[in-house]
Amino acid sequence: MHKCHRSPAVAIVLSLCLLPLASREARAQDAGPLALLLPKGARAASMGNAWVAGRDEYAIFHNPAQVSASSGFGLTAALFAVDARAVSLASASAVGPVTLGWGVQFVDFSMPRTNTAYPFKPDALTERGDASLFSLVAVAAGQSTYKDFRIGVAAKYAEDAAPRETSASGLLVTPARGSAFLADAGVSHALWTGTAGLAVQNIAHPYRLGADRFAVPTQAVLGWAAQKPLGPLDVALATQLIARRGGWLGAGGGIEVGWSWIEGYNIAGRVGARRTESPGERPVGLGFGFTADRLNVDYGVNLFEGNTAAHYVTVRWR
Amino acid sequence: MTALDAHAAHHRPARRAARWPLLATLAGVALAGCSQALKFSKDDSGTVLAYQTITARNPAEPGPFAVKHLYYGSGTDKRRAEYRDSVTYKTKTVDVTPFASVPPAQAGDRKDFFGFDLKSAPINGRVWYPDGPGPYPLVLIVHGNHSYEEFSDPGYAYLGELMASRGFVFASVDENFINGGISAENDGRAWLMLKHLEAWRRFNDSSAGPLSHRIDMQNVVLMGHSRGGEAVAHAAAFNRLKYYPDDFRQKFDFNFAIRGVVAIAPVDGQYQPTSRLEPLENVNYLLIHGSHDGDVSTFSGIRQYERLRFTDGQEHFKSILYMYRANHGQWNTVWNNKDNGPRSGRSLDLRTLIAPEDQREFAKVVISAFLEATLHGKTEYLPLFRDHRTAGHWLPRTMYSTRFQESGYRPLAEFDDDVDLTTGEPGVTISADSLTTWKENVIPFRGRGTDNQRNNAAWIGWNNRIAGPDTMRTGRPASFTVTLSDSLARALGITESGAVYFSAAVTKDRPGPRALPRDTTRRDTSKAAVEARRKAAADSARRAPRPPKYNADADTIPFDFTVELVDSDGRVARMPASRYGPVRRALEARIYRRKGRDEQRFANLFEYVPQTYVLPLADFAGAGGGFTPAKLRAIRLVFDRTVLGGLIVDDIGVNPAMDPAYLAMPLGHP
Known part of the structure; x- marks a missing residue:
């Protein structure tokens, strides 16, 4: 059984890892707000952001079916290349047969006032300018199990502030705000020796910013994640495929190799790859983590063109 | 570059180099700081196992028969060529x-793996049998729960080889298909054992084949490990039933001659027929369990032992041998030291375990002795179950506790029936003198939670020291007495070949010094005299040294007490309890690697496993003083050999005329 199950899993992982490298020229359609396009936690960031079948507090941003009732919370601080920072928080707890969770990410960045190329892509965070901007997403989700299927729904609010010309001279540029209410739905189920997850994310009408309307990144995401012991190591895989409205296809995957020398303590190294949202991003992510009982500290890095990087540090307490 | 920069640049590598030892130290602390040091109870095996009074051949040695092997089964097994x-x-x-x-x-997944589901479960077994005409007694062993992908049934080959060489047909039963994440299935495991016996009846009745008429189906023992240990008790009970207790549509018609049950580190109560713990009766019974069991860490099998009753007037016995530093898995060569699964080394402190060969050597000794006694009638091995010290040279060097009872036992005080401290069985009164603790309560399990041994005992504590500045001053030794009425003594008909029973476990109780007896003489009650006495008492209390905080590690004083038997003429005979079994403080077992994990997981670091002491009345009659066993009226535990301590006492009773086979090979005066 194992042989026949391992083969497709390995094939999926390899194909997902190779896909981003094979099609670097095709880029995602314009969609916002920016916070919907960014990794939220360090672990996902270093594993190709392939978290639709991942399971922790931050899964709420990827697939509401995978919200984990760990009765703890996660806090992530992210530092982007120059002048951009982000903070993400997520938590979940069980209420009877339902698991409820919430999450929020706030991104604070700057940009030249003259840059009016909206919607922003993640590589915009490597820029620096005189206009102070932000992007945020907040999500609340509920999850329950029906006949061994985990089913979840989420409601989201996302908002961007972007520099928009308001004066005839073109010299006075002020931020404009645009926001959207969105919905996610997801399902997951045990498959082979792991978990398969399917989520439909960012279901919403285009939102208005200034006088224009912009699409949200509505997408279907299908993925599989698993953990297996390998000798003294614990190996975890995470993969996903993204089909976005407008025809953009993305993929991502990552592998985590952990080692525990005593119950409750663990160190892990991670590497992942994904098809990026913007040309300035590099597909590879790296990271490591340390667990001591209920405390979990993860670090992840996503690389950008020009020797710049986004650093994520997540502290989780369960 | 300025001079300052140059200086800094010069020292930078040195500073970097200096950081490494610091980082390495921090990493070392992080890696090792959370594990606990190796710690054991003080080992007394050098003394306790110094004797070997049983003169029969070591039952762990191979017997005279050449061993042959075969398999029986579906013939369609997808995973194993042998089946x-x-x-x-x-x-x-x-x-x-x-x-x-x-x-x-x-x-x-299971159907994919096995190629069948539980509607078509195979009857597979691997067999070791003697090369001879027979008929030979039949012994079936069944494994317990484990990963269904790692087959458990080959793990008892070491027992199979031994038992077949000694004239038993031994089969290890395959129940791997109900292993893994299944619960409340121990009735299924039990029923399968009986279906295997049906198959064995067919093998024996067949006119052809290597086992044709070579099986003594009148002499059958069932053995089980872990969940299998519970299952074999259910099987012994189902064997006598007409219907499955939970559904009358399942008719039973087994009635095999099951003479004995061996439970190896069993669970208990995972299946409860009619919502109660399975009653068990009229079989010989052996239970072995390890103190460092990382799976069934609570000694739940002790309840199975307690429930077993002998009601048919036939000769039976039951015994527990509790082994220090033994784990759950090393009884099975497939399971070994993975009590917590493949990653056991992360959570369990494997350094604490006795060598697997030693653990299995112990199993070979006691199981072989049990089978020889039960199925071959070799009574020379019976004393081992009464007092393991009779086989000190056969047993691997570690510590053991023995629990024992045979069908001639008559209870005097078992502390389960009422809430009156002063009464035992009808005709029995209980009294105490100078005890600081005396109560009846249930014996808890080591684990946290509300579950317990479901067995009440007397909890007593004493301190013979008298409170005050003179720390050497002691009072009359405390004592605990069970008295038989004349009518009961007559009804029991106690003879000189009889024996007194009790079981006891040392507790951590450390009572403070006893108060001075009250001065009941007439006193000067004037105000000045009262004030003077109050002041003197206060001074005395101030000068009295504070008792040191109890430190179990430093407590190396041997624990012992005296057993006094009193006859109706008031004649007394005394013997130290340690003559009839080890008297020791509770055996502490630290199972986990993480510092503090044992304390977090368990209410106690030890399990209360009361040691049974069987005291032949002839010893007391021969001790001088004219004590007459037939006139036994009182059994008194006198705490004159250890100044302070606590004890759980249970199952006080007598056998009026005990089979001498049980009492043979006494240790004399160790």
């Missing part, structure tokens, strides 16, 4: 679903 290509006897599959069910989420 597909090598079966000597083909067996029909059975439907286990009335007794066990697979969670729907697992059903597909």
